[in-house]
Amino acid sequence: MSMLSTFIKPMHPEGRRFVGIFAAATVLLFLIWDPLGWIGLGLTVWCYYFFRDPPRTTPVRPGLVISPADGVVSLIEPAIPPAELGMGPEALTRVSVFMNVFNCHVNRAPVEGRVTAVAYRPGAFFNASLDKASERNERNSLCIEMDDGRQIAVVQIAGLVARRIVCWTETGRSIGAGERFGLIRFGSRVDVYLPQGIDPLVAVGQAMIAGETVIADLASDEGQRHARTH
Structure with a gap:
C-alpha cells in the first residue's frame, strides 16, 4: 500500500453530486471572502471523505x-x-x-x-x-x-x-x-x-x-x- 493510497480513497458515485455542490459553493465563498472560502474547502474535503468507498477484504468461511x-x-x-x-x-x-x-x-x-x-x-x-x-x-x-x-x-x-x-x-x-x-x-x-x-x-x-x-x-x-x- 502506497502512502498516497493511505489518505486518498475511491469515492462512491453517490457522492459526486454533493462534492460538486460543495465545490461550487466554495468558489463563491472565496469570491465573497477568503476565510469563508477556506471553510468551504474544508467542508468539500469532508464531503469527499464521507462518501469514500475503500476496498475491503471479507472473510468468506461459511457461518x-x-x-x-x-x-x-x-x-x-x-x-x-x-x-x-x-x-x-x-x-x-x-x-x-x-x-x-x-x-x-x-x-x-x-x-x-x-x-x-x-x-x-x-x-x-x-x-x-x-x-x-x-x-x-x-x-x-x-x-x-x-x-x-x-x-x-x-x-x-x-x-x-x-x-x-x-x-x-x-x-x-x-x-x-x-x-x-x-x-x-x-x-x-x-x-x-x-x-x-x-x-x-x-x-x-x-x-x-x-x-x-x-x-x-x-x-x-x-x-x-x-x-x-x-
Whole structure:
C-alpha cells in the first residue's frame, strides 16, 4: 500500500453530486471572502471523505456474519425484527452499529444468501445511537436467507442528520458476504438480527469495519464475548 493510497480513497458515485455542490459553493465563498472560502474547502474535503468507498477484504468461511457498517457497536440486546420483514414475533439478538459523520457510510451484506424481503418505512430522525431509533426512525430493512434456511435481518436506520437511505438490492436477488448493498447520508446506524441461539463475538464499544469485522460465527457454540476499555 502506497502512502498516497493511505489518505486518498475511491469515492462512491453517490457522492459526486454533493462534492460538486460543495465545490461550487466554495468558489463563491472565496469570491465573497477568503476565510469563508477556506471553510468551504474544508467542508468539500469532508464531503469527499464521507462518501469514500475503500476496498475491503471479507472473510468468506461459511457461518461467519460480517459487520455491515463502519462504526462502533452501540447496543447488543434482544429485540423483535421489523414486522414488515415477516420474520415472526420472537426476539433475536440485535447488534447495532452506530456510524458518525466521519465513518465510511457504504453498507455491506453480512452474509451470503438470497434477499427474501426489502421493506422501507418512513419515520422520525432521532439520534441513531438511542434505542428508540430502531422503532421510530426512518428505516430500510432486508431479510437475507442463507443456504441452510436460516435468516438474518439487516436494518438501515436514519439518524439525527441523515435524510436519505439508499438501497441498491431487491427482493429475489442473490448477494455475497461483504457485497455493497446501500448507503446512508449523513450519520446513522445499521442493526443486524442474528438467528435464534447465536451469540455475538463483539462487545459494546468495539470498533467495526464494514465487510471485515466478524460479528458472529454460526458454526461456533462460543458464548457472547465480553470486553473492557483500557
